[in-house]
Amino acid sequence: MSDLSASRKRYNSWSDKIFDICNIIFLCMLVVVTLYPFINMFALSFNNANDSIRGGIYLWPREWTWENYKYIFNESSIYHATLISALRTIVGTVISVFCTAMLAYTVSRQEFVLRKFVTIAFVFTMYFSGGLIPGYLLIRELDLINSFWVYIFPGIIGVFNMIVVRSFIEGLPEGIMESAKIDGAGEFMTFIRIVLPLTVPALATISLFVAVGQWNSWFDVFLYNSSRIELSTLQYELMKILSTSNTAANSMSAADQFAAGQSGASMVTPTSIRATMTIIASLPIIMVYPFLQKYFVKGMTVGGVKG
Amino acid sequence: MERTIINPAPVTAKKPARRGGGLQPFFRKLLQQRMLVLMSVPFLLWLFLFKYVPLWGWTIAFQKYRPAKAFNDQEWVGWANFKFLFQDETFYQVLRNTLVMSSIKLVLGFVTAITLAILLNELRNIVFKRVVQTISYLPHFISWVVAASIISTALAPEGIVNILLMKLNLIDQPVLWLGKGEYFWGILGASEVWKDVGWNTIVYLAAITTIDPSQYEAAEIDGASRFQRILHITLPGLKPVIIILLIMNLGHILEAGFEPQYLLGNGMTVDYSDNLDIFVLKYGMDMGNYSLATAAGMFKTVVSFVFLLSANTIAKRMGESRLF
Numbered sequence: 001m002s003d004l005s006a007s008r009k010r011y012n013s014w015s016d017k018i019f020d021i022c023n024i025i026f027l028c029m030l031v032v033v034t035l036y037p038f039i040n041m042f043a044l045s046f047n048n049a050n051d052s053i054r055g056g057i058y059l060w061p062r063e064w065t066w067e068n069y070k071y072i073f074n075e076s077s078i079y080h081a082t083l084i085s086a087l088r089t090i091v092g093t094v095i096s097v098f099c100t101a102m103l104a105y106t107v108s109r110q111e112f113v114l115r116k117f118v119t120i121a122f123v124f125t126m127y128f129s130g131g132l133i134p135g136y137l138l139i140r141e142l143d144l145i146n147s148f149w150v151y152i153f154p155g156i157i158g159v160f161n162m163i164v165v166r167s168f169i170e171g172l173p174e175g176i177m178e179s180a181k182i183d184g185a186g187e188f189m190t191f192i193r194i195v196l197p198l199t200v201p202a203l204a205t206i207s208l209f210v211a212v213g214q215w216n217s218w219f220d221v222f223l224y225n226s227s228r229i230e231l232s233t234l235q236y237e238l239m240k241i242l243s244t245s246n247t248a249a250n251s252m253s254a255a256d257q258f259a260a261g262q263s264g265a266s267m268v269t270p271t272s273i274r275a276t277m278t279i280i281a282s283l284p285i286i287m288v289y290p291f292l293q294k295y296f297v298k299g300m301t302v303g304g305v306k307g
Numbered sequence: 308m309e310r311t312i313i314n315p316a317p318v319t320a321k322k323p324a325r326r327g328g329g330l331q332p333f334f335r336k337l338l339q340q341r342m343l344v345l346m347s348v349p350f351l352l353w354l355f356l357f358k359y360v361p362l363w364g365w366t367i368a369f370q371k372y373r374p375a376k377a378f379n380d381q382e383w384v385g386w387a388n389f390k391f392l393f394q395d396e397t398f399y400q401v402l403r404n405t406l407v408m409s410s411i412k413l414v415l416g417f418v419t420a421i422t423l424a425i426l427l428n429e430l431r432n433i434v435f436k437r438v439v440q441t442i443s444y445l446p447h448f449i450s451w452v453v454a455a456s457i458i459s460t461a462l463a464p465e466g467i468v469n470i471l472l473m474k475l476n477l478i479d480q481p482v483l484w485l486g487k488g489e490y491f492w493g494i495l496g497a498s499e500v501w502k503d504v505g506w507n508t509i510v511y512l513a514a515i516t517t518i519d520p521s522q523y524e525a526a527e528i529d530g531a532s533r534f535q536r537i538l539h540i541t542l543p544g545l546k547p548v549i550i551i552l553l554i555m556n557l558g559h560i561l562e563a564g565f566e567p568q569y570l571l572g573n574g575m576t577v578d579y580s581d582n583l584d585i586f587v588l589k590y591g592m593d594m595g596n597y598s599l600a601t602a603a604g605m606f607k608t609v610v611s612f613v614f615l616l617s618a619n620t621i622a623k624r625m626g627e628s629r630l631f
Contacts, residue, residue: 037457106347130361131604133591187342216450239452278456282449
């Protein structure tokens with residue numbers, strides 16, 4: 001890449017300059033289109049709900065208020081749903097990452113007799129899966145309906161994640177594991193003491209994938225636990241608001257909403273509740289994402305380049 | 308995806324098998340490696356339970372399944388469920404919707420991601436490039452629920468899209484974007500691009516860095532313009548990646564996604580938004596017709612696999628890199 005900078009002087013023709021300017025303008029527009037909806041949601045969530053109905057809220061709240069957030073967190077169901085979301089993210093990630101790493105270690109050992117069998121058995125399931133109904137019937141058979149563990153058990157091992165970690169372990173110098181064995185460490189101890197600490201970069205990557213997946217998922221809640229409000233998650237609560245307001249908001253004009261807001265004398269409206277929930281549900285990701293972005297990208301390229 | 312490594316198996320070669328059976332060294336080795344076995348067999352059991360038992364569940368596609376009955380008491384009906392499926396007009400409709408939405412996603416996704424990757428690569432200010440990249444990846448990590456909430460707010464009658472279009476005098480009055488079936492495919496395609504275009508550039512950007520810089524220099528000395536360099540060096544350099552991704556995506560042509568269609572679709576758009584997955588969900592979970600829904604799901608998986616194998620074979624014929 002440094003070679004290019006040497007030749008930079010030569011990029012000076014008119015057409016080159018026009019290309020550059022258009023390119024920068026276009027990419028700036030892309031940034032605006034990507035960020036604007038989030039900023040708009042943020043502004044709506046902090047703006048007085050009845051004032052929002054008048055419209056004209058774009059980038060910044062007109063009448064600042066915490067009312068929307070207070071209202072939502074006073075709804076005990078949503079407060080509880082936030083806790084469940086956090087719990088499934090933490091528990092699910094820890095269990096899944098540890099188990100995936102352990103399995104990846106065993107299939108990375110060249111001398112392991114079951115190595116090929118295990119790998120093929122897992123990779124096969126990337127292409128063939130029973131699908132929705134047999135999966136649902138199994139979960140029902142196992143009595144996991146209406147239980148927290150239905151968020152954890154079915155997804156313990158991610159095959160793609162296992163391949164990412166396996167390739168990483170295979171890239172470690174063989175001598176390290178050999179010397180541990182000569183010192184008398186068993187396979188499990190070698191894994192815990194030697195391999196796990198050395199695999200941290202790969203584990204960080206897959207942790208992020210698993211954690212984001214856990215935090216964002218709503219379909220398992222909808223399918224298995226929709227009758228138990230105490231197991232509901234933030235994303236599912238937002239989904240419920242969305243599906244009730246989708247049809248309503250489409251037909252309900254701003255004037256109707258205004259009237260509804262006035263007559264009920266309530267401090268919140270469906271629009272502002274939805275904006276506030278949207279911000280709460282995406283906030284953890286928006287906050288940690290810029291710092292951890294490089295791990296995401298690394299995982300993507302490790303998995304993508306291998307073929 | 309699987310790397311083939313020929314196992315020299317030197318340990319068994321040293322010890323002659325005593326009682327002729329080839330299995331004995333295998334079991335001896337298994338015993339020696341009992342720790343590794345202990346560390347992997349629990350997950351094999353997990354795999355069997357959660358991934359292979361549901362495959363066995365495909366048998367209910369050939370039954371008139373009644374949840375209350377035991378397996379042996381179920382009534383077997385042969386291909387009746389499939390016959391019913393292929394005579395059902397809704398099935399053809401959801402099949403059409405699935406294929407159209409997948410194709411839009413495939414074509415639009417490829418074109419936009421490759422274009423964006425090339426544009427990013429042409430940037431000379433590294434800091435600006437990093438900022439754009441970081442921001443463009445962001446929507447990939449938010450859930451479809453959040454995305455659907457954002458999209459339906461933007462497309463609402465008093466949403467930003469209608470406001471902008473009215474300011475530009477392109478429309479006279481607000482359009483109910485999510486209330487008309489004809490608009491759904493376009494909205495879905497645009498939403499998918501919004502969410503994933505940045506993320507999809509990663510693979511292409513990684514591939515661009517492997518192109519030899521001296522090629523660009525040589526082209527420049529020969530007087531090639533910016534567009535000519537993109538056309539004759541960058542794009543050919545991306546060809547292997549494009550082909551392997553195309554294969555992978557062709558294998559998933561029947562999986563147009565489920566969440567965006569389910570979350571953005573509504574009663575007014577079902578004729579366009581319902582796809583195979585939603586069909587399975589509606590027949591299976593809402594109407595309790597497990598057998599028919601399983602048949603539809605099974606059809607999807609088998610056809611997908613055939614597509615994947617065919618695409619892989621074509622790539623092999625063309626002498627390109629392939630999946631397996």
